[in-house]
Amino acid sequence: MxxxxxxxxxxxVAHIDHGKSTLADRLIQETGTVAGRDMKEQxxxxxxxxxxxxxxxKANTVRIDYKADDGQDYVLNxxxxxxxxxxxxxxxxxxxxxxxxxxVVDSTQGVEAQTLANVYHAIEADHDLVPVLNxxxxxxxxxxxxxxxxxxxxxxxxxxxxxxxxxxxxxIHETLEAIVKELPAPTGTRDAPLxxxxxxxWYDAYLGVIxxxxxxDGVLKKGERIKMLSNNSTHHVDRIGVFRxxxxxxxxxxxxxxxxxTASIKQVRDTRVGDTITHEKKGTEDAxxxxxxxQPVVFCGLFPVDxxxxxxxxxxxxxxxxxxxxxSFEMETSAALGFGFRCGFLxxxxxxxxxxxxxxxxxIELITTAPSVVYHIHMRDGTMTELHxxxxxxxxxxxxxxxxxxxxATILVPDEYLGDVLKLCQDRRxxxxxxxxxxxxxxxxxxxxxxxxVFDFYDRLKSVTKGYASFDYQMTGYxxxxxxxxxxxxxxxxxxxxxxxxxxxxxxxxxxxxxxxLKDLIPRHMxxxxxxxxxxxxxxARETLSxxxxxxxxxxxxxxxxxxxxxxxxxxxxxxxxxQFGKVDIPxxxxxxxxxxxx
Amino acid sequence: MDDWRNGGFGLYVHWxxxxxxxxxxxxxxxxxxxxxxxxxxxxYLRELERxxxxxxxxxxxSIFFGGGxxxxxxxxxxxxxxxxxxxxxxxxxxxxxxxxxxxxSVEAGRFxxxxxxxxxxxxxxxxxxxxxxxxxxxxxxxxxxxxSAFDVARDCFKRVSFDLIYARQGQTLEAWxxxxxxALSMAxxxxxxxxxxxxxxxxxGDRYARGKLRNLPTEDTSADMYxxxxxxxxxxxxxxxxxxxxxxxxAESLHNLVYWRYGDYVGIGPGAHGRLTLNxxxxxxECHLAPGAWLDAVSKGNGESLRSALTSQDAAVEQxxxxxxxxxxxxxxRFESLSGNRIDSNRLSxxxxxxxxxxxxxxxxxxxxxxxxxxxVLRELLMD
Ligand SMILES: Nc1nc2c(ncn2[C@@H]2O[C@H](COP(=O)(O)OP(=O)(O)OP(=O)(O)O)[C@@H](O)[C@H]2O)c(=O)[nH]1
Ligand SMILES: C[S@@+](CC[C@H](N)C(=O)[O-])C[C@H]1O[C@@H](n2cnc3c(N)ncnc32)[C@H](O)[C@@H]1O
Ligand code: SF4
Ligand SMILES: [Mg+2]
Numbered sequence: 007m008x009x010x011x012x013x014x015x016x017x018x019v020a021h022i023d024h025g026k027s028t029l030a031d032r033l034i035q036e037t038g039t040v041a042g043r044d045m046k047e048q049x050x051x052x053x054x055x056x057x058x059x060x061x062x063x064k065a066n067t068v069r070i071d072y073k074a075d076d077g078q079d080y081v082l083n084x085x086x087x088x089x090x091x092x093x094x095x096x097x098x099x100x101x102x103x104x105x106x107x108x109x110v111v112d113s114t115q116g117v118e119a120q121t122l123a124n125v126y127h128a129i130e131a132d133h134d135l136v137p138v139l140n141x142x143x144x145x146x147x148x149x150x151x152x153x154x155x156x157x158x159x160x161x162x163x164x165x166x167x168x169x170x171x172x173x174x175x176x177x178i179h180e181t182l183e184a185i186v187k188e189l190p191a192p193t194g195t196r197d198a199p200l201x202x203x204x205x206x207x208w209y210d211a212y213l214g215v216i217x218x219x220x221x222x223d224g225v226l227k228k229g230e231r232i233k234m235l236s237n238n239s240t241h242h243v244d245r246i247g248v249f250r251x252x253x254x255x256x257x258x259x260x261x262x263x264x265x266x267x268t269a270s271i272k273q274v275r276d277t278r279v280g281d282t283i284t285h286e287k288k289g290t291e292d293a294x295x296x297x298x299x300x301q302p303v304v305f306c307g308l309f310p311v312d313x314x315x316x317x318x319x320x321x322x323x324x325x326x327x328x329x330x331x332x333x334s335f336e337m338e339t340s341a342a343l344g345f346g347f348r349c350g351f352l353x354x355x356x357x358x359x360x361x362x363x364x365x366x367x368x369x370i371e372l373i374t375t376a377p378s379v380v381y382h383i384h385m386r387d388g389t390m391t392e393l394h395x396x397x398x399x400x401x402x403x404x405x406x407x408x409x410x411x412x413x414x415a416t417i418l419v420p421d422e423y424l425g426d427v428l429k430l431c432q433d434r435r436x437x438x439x440x441x442x443x444x445x446x447x448x449x450x451x452x453x454x455x456x457x458x459x460v461f462d463f464y465d466r467l468k469s470v471t472k473g474y475a476s477f478d479y480q481m482t483g484y485x486x487x488x489x490x491x492x493x494x495x496x497x498x499x500x501x502x503x504x505x506x507x508x509x510x511x512x513x514x515x516x517x518x519x520x521x522x523x524l525k526d527l528i529p530r531h532m533x534x535x536x537x538x539x540x541x542x543x544x545x546x547a548r549e550t551l552s553x554x555x556x557x558x559x560x561x562x563x564x565x566x567x568x569x570x571x572x573x574x575x576x577x578x579x580x581x582x583x584x585x586q587f588g589k590v591d592i593p594x595x596x597x598x599x600x601x602x603x604x605x
Numbered sequence: 606m607d608d609w610r611n612g613g614f615g616l617y618v619h620w621x622x623x624x625x626x627x628x629x630x631x632x633x634x635x636x637x638x639x640x641x642x643x644x645x646x647x648x649y650l651r652e653l654e655r656x657x658x659x660x661x662x663x664x665x666x667s668i669f670f671g672g673g674x675x676x677x678x679x680x681x682x683x684x685x686x687x688x689x690x691x692x693x694x695x696x697x698x699x700x701x702x703x704x705x706x707x708x709x710s711v712e713a714g715r716f717x718x719x720x721x722x723x724x725x726x727x728x729x730x731x732x733x734x735x736x737x738x739x740x741x742x743x744x745x746x747x748x749x750x751x752x753s754a755f756d757v758a759r760d761c762f763k764r765v766s767f768d769l770i771y772a773r774q775g776q777t778l779e780a781w782x783x784x785x786x787x788a789l790s791m792a793x794x795x796x797x798x799x800x801x802x803x804x805x806x807x808x809x810g811d812r813y814a815r816g817k818l819r820n821l822p823t824e825d826t827s828a829d830m831y832x833x834x835x836x837x838x839x840x841x842x843x844x845x846x847x848x849x850x851x852x853x854x855x856a857e858s859l860h861n862l863v864y865w866r867y868g869d870y871v872g873i874g875p876g877a878h879g880r881l882t883l884n885x886x887x888x889x890x891e892c893h894l895a896p897g898a899w900l901d902a903v904s905k906g907n908g909e910s911l912r913s914a915l916t917s918q919d920a921a922v923e924q925x926x927x928x929x930x931x932x933x934x935x936x937x938x939r940f941e942s943l944s945g946n947r948i949d950s951n952r953l954s955x956x957x958x959x960x961x962x963x964x965x966x967x968x969x970x971x972x973x974x975x976x977x978x979x980x981x982v983l984r985e986l987l988m989d
Contacts, residue, residue, distance in 0.1 A: 532959050532981050555828035558979040560799040560849050562930060563671075564617055564864045565878040567923050568889055574926065577984055589955065 008081045011191045013262040015083045015220070017065075017100045019128070020110035021118035021476060022089030025140040027051055027062050028172035029110060029181075030086040036178045037070040037082075039250055050086045050251060054366075055359055062088040063359060065096040065206065067218060067264055069248040074186045082185060083264040089120055091478050092353030095300040095332065098127045099279060102297065103205045103220040103264060106134035106189035108181070113139040113169070114146040116447070117159045118476035119418050125160050136184050137164050143171040151445070158444045194261025199290040200224030204234070204281040205264070207274050209328045213245070215271035219283060220264045222294070227258045231286040232269065235293045236278050240286045241269035274328050300332035302350025303411065303481060304357055304460050305394045307338050307375035307503065308364070309346030311583055311594055315370050316345045322368035323347055326360060333360055338395065342503045342585060343373055343597075348395055354460065373585070373594040375503045379457045382409040382484050397502040399491040402542070409484040410507075411456040414439070416449065417467070419475040424448045426470040434458035435509060453482065457507065492517055492546070495538040496524070499588045503597055513539075517547035527596040530554035535590055608920070608943060609882045611936075612868025613666040615860050616690055618649060619874030620675040621896050624707070628743040628808035629770070629801060633876035633894055634673040642682045648903040649682075650689045652873040655907060657693035660869070660881060665694040667701040667860035670724075676706035680718025687723040701859040703728055706758065708751035708767075716761040726764040726858075728797070729755060734784050738773055743808075752791075759793060764856070766795035771834070772827045773801050775820040781830050782837065789841045794856035798834055799849045800827055828977055835973045848930045848976055865931050867924040873908065875899040887915045917943050926983055934963075934970025952985055 018026040027048040034040050034049060050066040051057055065087045072080045085100040087093075101107060107128055111121055128135050137156055139149045149169055156164040168184055170177035206218040219226070226232070226246060233240045247255040248265040259265045271277060280297030284290045310319045323335050334350035351357040357377060364370055381393040384406045393399060393408075415436070419427050421443075431438070431452045440451035454463075459479065467475050492513055494504040504524075508516045517539030524537050528551055539547040562570060584591035623634040668690060670683060687702060703726040704719055706712050716727070731751045733739050739747065746754075758765045769788055771781050788796060801821075803813045812818040822830065838844055838851045845851050847865060850858065863870055872879035872890060875898075879890040891911040893899040902908045915923070921944030928935030941947055948969070956962045961975035961982050975982050 532956075532961060532978055532985075554824075554978055554981060556824050556831060556977050557981050558831075558848055558977060560802050562848070562864075562927070563861060564615075564870050564872060564880070565876070567864070567880070567927060568878065568891075570926055571919060571923055574922070574980075574983060574987060577980070578988055581984060581988060 008079075008260075008262075010194060010262050012078060012080045013083070013192055014080060014185050014189050015085075015104035015106075015192055015262065015264060016185060016189055017085040017087050017097070017104050017107045018110060019087050019097055019101075019107045019124040020089055020140075021112070021115075021120040021124075022061065024089065024110050024112040024115065024118075024121075025172045026089065026110055027086050029108070029138070029140060029170065030066075030068070030084060032172050032175050032178045033082075033084060033182065034068060034070060034251070036175065036182065037072050039068065039070045055362060061090060062086060063090075063093060064088065064208075065100045066251065067249050068251045069264070070250070072182055072186070075183060076186075080186055081263075082182075085264075090353075090355050091120060091123070092351075092355040094120075094123060094127070094478075095352065097124060098131070099205060099297050101127055101131040101133055102280075103203060103218075104133075105192055106136065106185075108138050108185070109135045110138045110140050111152055111156060112141050113149050113152045114141050114144050116152045117155050117418065117444075119416050119478035120476065122160065122416060122418070122449075123478040123480075125162070134189055135162060136181075136188050137162065137167040138177075138181060139167050139169050140172050142169045142176065143174050155444055155447075159449070192262030194221065194223045196223075196225060196261055198223035199288055200226055200232075200283070200285045201290045201292065201294070202226060202259075202283040203294050204277060204279055204283055206279055207271075207277040209274050213268045215268070215274055215277060217267050217269070217271070217277055217283075218264070219259070219267060221259050221261050223261055223290070224285070225258050225260045226267065226283075232267075232283050233286045233289055234277070235282040235284060236296075239276065241271060243267050243269045274331060279331065300352060301481075302332065302334050302352060303379060303456060304351045304353055304377045305348060305380065306351075306357060306377040307340065307343065307346050307348050307373075307395070308361065309340065309343040309373045309375070309503075311371035311373055313344045318368065319347065319364070319370050319372075322364045322370060323349070325368075326363060330360070332356070340375075340397065340503050342501050342587060343375070346373075350394070354464070371583070371594075373503075373597055375597050376506055377460050378507065379411050379460055381411075381489065381507060384409065393507075396491050396505045396507050399505075399507070407486050408489045408507075409486050410489060412482050412485050413454055413456050413459065413479040414482050415452045415454050415459065415477065415479040417452070417475055417477050418447055418449050419471055421446050421448055423471040423474060424450070427467065427475060430463075430466055430470055434463060435512070454479075455485075455487070455509070456481070490541050492520075493540050494520060494524070495536075495540060495545075496528070496587050496592065497535045497590045498538075499590075501587055501592070510541075513541055514546050521547045521549040523599060524596060525549045525551050527599055528590065528592055531590060533589070607882050607885065608924075608939065609867070609869035609880070609887070611939060612866030613859070613863045614660075614663045614694075614868055615667040615669065615863040615870040616653075616665060617860075617870055617872045617874075617877055617879070618668065618670050618675075618686055619872070619877040619892075620670060620673045620678055621875040622677055623672065623674040624677070624709075625743070625745050628812075629804065631804035631807050631810075632673065635896060637896070640677075642679045644900065646682050646685045648900055648908070649686050649873060651903055651906075652908050653686070653689050653693055653871075656871050656873070656879075656881075659883060660871070661693075663694055663869075664697050665690060665700060666697045666868075667703070667863060669702075669860040670704040672705050674707045674712075675704050676709075676712035676715065676719075678704075680715050680722050683719055683724060684722025691723075699859070701726055701764075703858065703860055705730065706754070707746065708754035709746050710750060710754065713754040713757040716757055720761045725762065727758045727762050727766070728858075729758060729765065729767040731755065731767045732770045733773065734769070734787050738776075741774060742770065755791065764795065765793055766797060766852075766858070767792070768797040768799065770799050770801050772822045772830055774818065776822060776830075778826060778829050778833065782833055785834060785837055789838065789843065792843065794843070794853040795858065796838070796843060796851045797849055798838075798851060800831065831977050832973060844932070845973075845976075846932050848979065862931075865927045866935075867920075867927050887917075887920045889913050889915055917945070921946075922987060925986065929969075929971050929979060929983060929986075930976070932970065932976070934968050936967050937964075937969050938967045948986055952988070956982060956985060 020026045070082045087097045153164040201223040202219040202221045245268040282293040335347045338348040386406050436452040436454040488510040521537045534553045535551040537549045538545045584593045702724050704724045706729045843851045875896045876894040877892045881888050892908045893902050893910045
C-alpha cells in the first residue's frame, strides 16, 4: 500500500510524433521498470500496426516505481496517449483517470494543432500540465522560441519547461522530479465505499475482457463481487493487477491506484468506458460523471473482393469490434458489390487501421467504398432519419430538407502557406471563424462541412503546405444545406457504390472530376463505355472511354503455349478482382480513388 | 482418335547460339566462341533416340531448326539430325524442313549445304528494310547484306520466308506502309510480320522500364498498323493466316500450323518445349535451358527438366488459345470434347455482336478486329 501522497498519476500528451512514446521509454528505463535487455523503441506501441506505422493508436498504462531526490519512494502511473486526431477520445478519457499531464512539444517544430487540442482537453478535465520541450539533441531545436510560443498561443507559463531529449535521455531525471514536485497527488478515502472509474477495456484471448480501472475511493481486492452502476450487472473479480508494462498480479488496488481487473467478462460490449464500478454490497450510489461515448463520424462500406469470403469478413469484423467500441458496423447489400458491411469509424486513420487489420490479420482482400458522413434527413412528415449510405437516399418527394455535420477545424501553419490553406478551406465550403498570428505562424479556425474534410482534406493540406500545417477538428453540430445525391452511371448502368452526397453548387465540378478519374481507372474494354455523373435523371458530366484496339501477343509458337496459358490464368484472376457492372469490369481501387479530388 | 492428330506431328530442334545478342530478343540464345558441333550432334541424336522410343512409328510432318541462329550450325550437323529423324519416323511426302537463318554473308555460304542435307525451307530474320532501324534493333547486318543473302537463299530453295519487326521506335503508319510494300515486292510466298514486343529481361525491357525507350507507336497507331498490314497483304494475295504470318494460299508454314492446330511436337535442344500424347494423356515437356546443363543432362540420359501431364481442361485452353490465332479459326467441337464444356453461348453472342468473332456451324474464328485484341477475346471466352 502506497500513501496517497506518494502516488502520481499522469498522462503524456502531444501532437503526433512529438515523442510521447519515446519519452515513456526513457521514463520506464530510467526507473528500471524494464530490464535493459527487454527494452526496445516505443516499447508501449505493441500492436503490429503501431510498430509498422510508428504511431500510437491505443493509450497504454504503466506503473513505475521511483525513488525521488527527497529520499522517498513514489509510485508513478503513466498513460502514453495517441497523438492522431482520430484517437483524441483516448486522450480525453485518459486525462479523466489522472491528475496531470506532461505536455510534450517537439522543440524543433513548436506548438501544433493537437498540442492545442490537448490543452483544451486538460482545461476541461481541470488538470495540471507540465510542459516538456523534447528533441533538444537535434540541431533545429529552438527551446526559447518554442517556450515563447507556448506562452503566446496556449497561455501557460513555460518558464519552467523541462528540456529533454527522449532519444539521449538528457533531462529525464528532471522530468521525473517535476512529476513528483509539480503534479498533485491523488485524493481519495480508503475507508469509503469502493468507487472506481472504468477507464478502458479490451479483449484478451486468454483472460477474457481486461478492465482498466482507476480507484477513486475504497479498496478493491481479488475475490470480491463488484457491480457496474450503469446497468447493475455484477461480477466476481478473479484477478487484479498492474501493468509494468507486462501484467503483474497484486493483492489490492487502493485510492489513487490505476490497475486492471478481470472478472470472466465475455465481451467488451458488456463494459462501458466511463462507468463507475463499486462493490455489490455496501457500494456507492454516487456515479462518476462518465464519458461522452466516441461517435463514429466516417462511414464506408467494406466488401470482400471474393464474395465467397463474406462469412470470413463477418467473423473478422465481429472479432475486431470486440476490442474497439468506437467502431460500428451493420450488414449492407450493394447491387454492385454484393454483401458487405457498412462500418463507422472515428476518422480516416481509424478506417485505414481497421481495414489493414482485416486484410492482414484475417487475410481477406477488401473493396472499400467512398467514405461518407452521417446526414440528417428531415422528411415531410416531420420525422428525421440518419443517412449513413448515399445509396439509401429516399425518394426526394418525401424529403423536406437535409442537414450535414459541421466541424470546427483549427489549422496551424507557417505564414507563407497561409494563402493556400485559406483557399483550400474556401474551396471546401469553409467559413472563417478566426485568424490569429503567433510569431511566424498563423492559426486559422474554420467552420467546415465534415463531408468536405473526411476524404482527402488532410492529404491536400499536407501537400499545399509541404507538410508544415497541422490540423485538428471537433464536431460542432448539424446545419441545413443544399445537398443532393450524385449517381454515377457506367455504360448506362448506375453503380450504387459510387454514388455520393454533394453540395448542389459543387456537383458539376465533383461530377466532372469523378468521370475523368474513372476514365483513367477503368481499363479499356472491347467496346466504348460512356461514364456519366447524374443528379436524379439529369446528366451533369460525361466522358467516354474509348474501346481497346490492340492487345495481342505477336509471337506464339510451340514454346509459348505454357507461358501463354499461365498468363491467361493470371489475367483471369485479375479480372476476378474487378467487379462486373453489366459488361464492364471496374477495378476495386476505383471505388476509393475516383473520389480523391485534386483541389 | 487421339486429339493431337488434328494438328499433326512435328520436330523442333533448338540451336542456342548467336553471333551477337539483339536487345529486343528474349529467345534462349547465347554468344559463345568455341562450340564443338560434334558434341552437339551426339546430344541431339541421343535425345531423338530417347523420344523415338516413346512415340514410335508416327509420320513426321515437319522439322524446324530454330534459335538462336541455326544458320551457325554446320551443314553436316543439320544433315545428321535430319538423317536420324528419318531413321526414327517415316517422313510425310510433303515434309517441311525449315531452318531459321540470319541474313549475313557467312550464313549464305552454307545455304547449299543445308539444301543438300535435306532442308527445304528457309526463314530469314531480316527485321527491317532500312539501315538506321537495323542498327537501332542491334542487328549486325545491313539491308544490302540481307538482300543478297535472301537472293542466295532463293537460288537454293523454292520456299524462303522472311521476318520483319514493325511498330518500331519512331515508325509512322506511312513509313510502315512503304516498307511493307517493299517487303511484298521481295517476298516469294510467305512473310512473318511481328509487332515489336518489349520483353522483360531484355535490354529493351530495361530501357523501357526506365522510360528510356521513347517514341514507340501509341496503341492507336499500332492498331492501325496492324489493320493496314492485314489489308495490304491480303490485297497482294498473301493474306494473314495467323496473327503475324502471311502466305499465298497453300504456302503456309506446316510446322507452325502444328503448333496452332495443337498437334504433338517433339522439342529437343536447350530450353525446347514439346507436347506429346502418351497413352491418351498430353504431356508438356521442357528441356534444360542452359546449353551446358542441357548437354550434361543429355549425357546422363535425358535432356528434359520438366514433364508434366496437362489436364484435359488445360489442353482445351491451349487448343483454343492457339487455334484462335488462325484466321480460319477452330472447331469448337474439339474444345468441347477436350474440356467437357461448351463455350458459354452468351459470351459468344456478345463477342459476335461486338464484331470480334464469327461462328458458322461449329467453326469459331476471330475477325481481323478480334485478332487485334485477341487477348481480351480469349479472356472473355475462357472466363469461368
Ligand atoms: N532526435 C530525436 N528524435 C526523437 C526524440 N523523441 C522522439 N524522437 C523520434 O520522433 C519520432 C516519433 O516519436 P514517438 O515517440 O513515436 O512519437 P509519439 O508522440 O509517441 O507519436 P504518436 O504516438 O504517433 O502520436 C520517432 O522517430 C522517435 O525516434 C528525441 O528526443 N530526439
Ligand atoms: C527465333 S527469332 C530469330 C531468328 C534469327 N536468329 C534472327 O534473329 O533472324 C524469330 C523471330 O522472332 C522475331 N522477334 C524476336 N524477338 C522479337 C520481339 N521482341 N518482338 C517482335 N518480334 C521479335 C524476329 O522477327 C525474329 O526473326
Ligand atoms: S533475334 Fe535472332 S540473332 Fe538476335 S539474339 Fe535473338 S535469336 Fe539471336
Ligand atoms: Mg506514441
